[in-house]
Amino acid sequence: MMGKLILVRHGQTKANVAKMLDTAPPGAELTELGHQQAERYAQTWVNRPPAVLASSVALRAKQTAGYIERATSVPLLVVDGIHETFAGDLEDRDDPDAHREFTEVFRRWHDGDLAAAVPGGDSGQSVLERYVPVLDGFRSQYLGDDTAGDVVVVSHGAAIRLVAAVLTGVDGTFAADNHLDNTDTVELLPLPGGGWACAKWGTFLPPFEGKGSDEADNPIS
Template identity: 55%
Template sequence: MSGRLILVRHGQTVANVARRLDTKLPGAELTELGVAQARTLGRGFAQQPPTALFASQALRARQTAEHVELAARVTTVVREGLHEVQVGELEDRSDEESHTLFMKVYESWHTGDLRDRVPGGESGMDVLDRYLPVVESVRADYLDSGSGDVVVVSHGAAIRLVAAHLGRVPGSFATSNHLANTESVELVPLPGGGWECVRWGTFQGPFHDTGRAGADDPMG
């Protein structure tokens, strides 16, 4: 039986608290609460350790993964391509105008226009083109052989886009249901190369538009 691909959002950062668009590497560090969240996450995985643990290059993802590594006794492997959606000229901004613009573009990706982008930022296709090859290599190396679960510590906006794309999750659900810090999405590989999304934060599949309001943190 194939294992699960568990895409975990990092713990809280100082940028999250300030509602600041923080996407460039290496990025902000975890707050004290973020460290506590990461420790709790690690304790959860200690009960059922993953076969492999990956993290994006961002400091917040690596710091979060460290606590999973300590608790679950599995080595973190940092991979390129797993970082957050790059927001270009909106970097470090926390005003409502920048949040609104980013969300408008992000929502357009989930309705089919993957070419759209904020000024100087990535398109949805750019994100998928760098992220999906990592997912497929992880699948080939671990999941298709039934080696167990794989945990990837990454970033909210990127996770939601990738999970919705792979698991055919309705765009209205993906854009309405943000991931809180250290929440995760679970994907299960299907025969023939597809994926099923079985859990999204606190929700179990199948997924429909719940109408839940978006989070204060636009990158969640």
């Protein structure tokens, strides 16, 4: 069976608890609960180590992936390009207006307006341009035959949700409305001839349309 691409959101951070828009690396470290979440998640890989383990450059992603590395002995690759969507002028803010503005831009991306940008930060297009080539590289190198193992990538909620929805055609309303909790995953299956199918989104299985929440959330908190 062909391996899957598993996109994992990092464990809980101090910025998550404080409701801060923390997007610029290295960023906040894991809380005690975040370490516990990461360790529990890592144990799910003990009996089936991934073929590849990677994380973004952010401290929280590296810390989360480090537990998988120790549990499986699969060496961690820290790669550029798969960090969180930059909040720009909203960075480090925790007020409702900042969260509302970020969430509105995130919703526009999922409505198809990828040119929309956070002031001083990312557009949807800029996230895709840096993130998707990394996944394409993993696919071409590790997911090209029926004996390949899974590729595990520890990354960030907003970026994972945007990239996964665009690559797989998951309904934008579902993608914008349904949060990924810390250490939740989105699982992508490579399709013959190119393209991806979404096999799992947090706790949801396909088809995704009409499931879960119907209100856009802040994907970073």
